Structures are given as C-alpha cells and as structure tokens.
Amino acid sequence: MGTPVNISVLSTLIYEEIIGFGPSAFARGASLSVLLGLAAVLGSLLQWLLLRKSHASDTIQPDHTPRYTLGKSSKGVSVLVWAFLLLVTVVPLSSMLSMSLKKAYGLGLTASNMTLGNYRYILFENPRVWQAIQNSLTLSLITMLVCLLIGSCFAYMRVRKPSRLNKIAELATAVPYTLPGIVFALSMILVWMEPVPGWNPGIYGTMGILFIAYICRFMILQIRSGITAFMQVDASMEEAARISGAGFWRKWTAVLLPLVLPGILTGGLLVFLTALTELTVSALLYSSGSQTIGVTIFSFEQAGETLYSTALSSLIVVLIAAGGSHCAACSEMGDT
Template sequence: MGVDFTWDHISLKNYQFVLETSPKAKRAIGNSVQLAVVITIIGVMIGTMFAYFRVRKPNRWNQLSEIAISLPYALPGTVMALSMIFAWMEPIPGWNPGIYGSVLILFIAYFTRFLILQVRGSITAVLQVDYTMEEAAIVSGSNSWVKWRKILLPLLLPSILSGAFLVFLTALTELTVSSLLWSSNSETIGVVIFGFEQAGYTTYSTAFSSLIIIFILLGFFLLYITQFLWNRKVARAR
C-alpha cells in the first residue's frame, strides 16, 4: 500500500515471510488448526447427541440446557473472555489449576462459545429424519449401535458436516475472545493478523489473510465433494 504498481513490486516475499520466516505466524497456524480440529471433533460428538435427545425426548431440562449453550455465543467476545478469566483464574479461592495463561483456556472458551453452532446444525439434521425409520429398526431387532451406524449417520452426516465445518471456520478465524486469552506461544491466526496490522505491517497481514481465504475456499470445495459423494452413496444403497 502506497507503493507504485510496478513489476518489481510483484513478488511472493510476503507470503514467504508468513509461511517460512515468521515464527509467530507458523505457531499461530499450528495453534489455530489444532484448536479448531479438537473443538470440531468434540462438538460433533456432544452437539449431535444433545441435538438428538433435544428433538426426540424434549423436556424442560434440555430446553434450559439449550438456552444455556446459546448464551455464550450471544455474549460479546470481550465479555465472554473476561468471564473465562474470572472463572479460571481461581475457580476455588486459593486454588489455581493453571488453566488461565495456557492454551487450555482457549480450548474451553472456544468449545463453550461455538458448541451452539453444531447443536443447531444437528437439530436441523435430526428434524429431517422421520422417527418411524427408527421405530422400524427397533421392531426389526436392531440395537442402538446398529440404528446409528446404518440409519441415522448416513442420513445425518451431510448436515452434521456442514455444522462441523462452520464450527471449524469460526474457531480458526476467531479474534475477540483470543485477543484477551492468548499468552506466550499460544497465539492464534486472528491475533497474529491483528498484530501485523496494528504494527503497520499491512503487507504481511494481507498475505496472511489471503492464505486463510484460500484455505477456506478449499475447505468449502472439499466439503461439497464429500457431501456429493456421500449422498450418491446413500442413494445407491437405497
């Protein structure tokens, strides 16, 4: 920015700095991918099971639980981060478990904040499956494992993957919560990009952002291919 548009200024050196030279950028990519993958896997399992019982066995308890799960996502990120600091600095007076100031607090914060995204996606998926299909499986003598493996998962998987991918992307590019909870060696992608921009290294922040956009587009393409192949496999099985 501010430099004349010439062929001499068109290079990949800013991308090289982000991918090879900058230890913070490389560490941030590893931290964010690790956070996003773990949160996505845990969210798929817990969020899908909660959504199933929320739809199939509705009661006051799971209604209140859904509201409680939604609240962290509704709060502003800074408020959510401050609540995490107050909650984990000393959960019990005089006892510090060492969670605050480590990457573990980011795992807890991300899971608490983004679980509702998976729950909503899984609820939509469960609502699309007629309960009579489960009743037919039970009448045929199938146990719970067989019912999930042969009936529910093939039908629910495309929608579950959409929710999981949303959780993954949101966690990968999160900034507001991370900006208050990150510590040394636990930088995330959003924090590093914001730091480059604030320090005046606009070319580095732009290059880093461009790489993330390319990564997201590739992720959408892979998700589309996976859903297409899975739907075709299910259609053939029918």
C-alpha cells in the same frame, strides 16, 4: 478499523481498558462488559420471543411462487444485486490480495513493484506464523471433534426427547455465542483465574483456557446443525429398525448415521472454520506461545506490517474458500 483513528465502540473500549492493566482495569472492563452483555442478551430474548410464535411444518410442500413479479425490471434488479455483491466481496478481497503482492506500502500495482517476498516471509522466515497456524489448527480440530460428539448427542436428545429442561439447556448453550467475544473472554478470565476461592487451577495463560472457551462458544453451532439434521429423519425410521431387530449400535451405524452424517459434518466444518479464524476471544486469552492466526494477523497490523498481515489473510481466505466448498458439497449430499 476505528482504533487507529480514535473511533471507539464499546467492545474496543473494553479491550483497551483491559490491556491497559492497572489496579482497576479489570473492574472497569467488567462494568462495561455487563452493559454490552445485557444488550446482547436482551436482543437474543427478543429474537426468541418473536420466533417462538412461528410454527412452520417441514412436511408442508414449500411454495416457491414469487410473491411479487418484477417484470421487465427483473434484469436490472439482478444486475444491481450482483454488482452490490461484487462490491462487498470481490473488491475488498482483490484489494487485499494486491496489497500482499507489493514490495512496499503505498506503491502502485505495477510489475516492477510486485513480489512474493511477503508470502515467503510468513511461510518460511517467521517461525511465529507457523506456531500460530499450528495452534489454530490444533484448537480448531479438537474443538470440532468435541463439538461433533457432544453437540450431536445433545441434538439427538433435543429432537427425540424434547423437554423444558432440554430447551433451557439449549438456550444456555447459546449464551456464550450470543455474547460479544470480548465480554465472553473477560468472563472466562474472571472464572478461571480462581474458580474456587483459594484454588488456582493454572489454566489461565495456557492453551487450556482457549480450548474451554472455544468449545463453550462454538458448541451451539454444532447443536443447531445437528437439530436440523435429525429433524429431517422421521422417528418411524428408528421404530422400523427396532422392529427389525436392530440394536442400539446397529440402528446408529446402519440407519441414522448414513442419513444425518452430511448434516452434522457440515456443522463440524462450520465450527472448525469459525474457530480457525477467531480473534475477539483469543485476543484476551492468548499468552506467549499460544498465539492464534487471528491474533498474529492483528499483531502484524498493529505493528504497521500491513503487507505481512494481508499476505497471511489472503492465505486464510483461500483455506476458508476451500472449506466452504467442502461444506457446500456436504450439504448437496445431504439434500440428495
């Protein structure tokens, strides 16, 4: 939002430095990334120090009694809250949808100025959009599956066999998500261009580096969801299964999976939807043929094709809303 009017923040300045190329482009970008990364890591450490002192037990009956009563003003406050939510969600989305239906930018929203041509172009006339959708779906699905398997296994170890090493590993896994996307993307470039002096694995500039970046960045989402799911299952359930003669696979298929599946699937869907719309990491790591949905929308907007960018964005919002509804359904199943 700030780039067209020459308002730069540190992350966009890093992006501009890197895409400007030149002999010192990466050096300048790396220097700025260190500053931004330090700020992010220090903020995360401060959050960890504050939260580690909180030890709320899940076995205590929650107290839902309101601490403050609003009395007669409760209806007025509720109206203000709902009005604010509508202002920050429905109004921008409605504006984007109306823009995507116009024949040209700047025209009034009348029946004569409305068309579905923008959607027809992005869906049927521009193969680049379908390639981007295919790339994003492939990246998101594989990222989700890998995170489901590895993240859920790690979450189980973190809950059932807690140790200092597991805790450090969890904090280390959170670092890629904590860092600003532009900083993490630059670190991926610098690492995979030549991970070992004299050896270039050929990953940079391919879909492979996007797979690695997505898995590293979004793994913590699955781990946190898995930890929450496994914490809701008392260890006595597993002990009862072992006493009853259940083996390893029987214990998982008959006891654990039915109980934790909604929770870990919710984490998987969160990983999928977050990866599907990712931009900041992909903007630096994509190459020809590996554009993602976020990069395509950004490219449309940068080229002045706002109508196409809003049309594609509207379709993605519908997809996210559908996925979000499924996540909510999974959460309700888990609560039940």
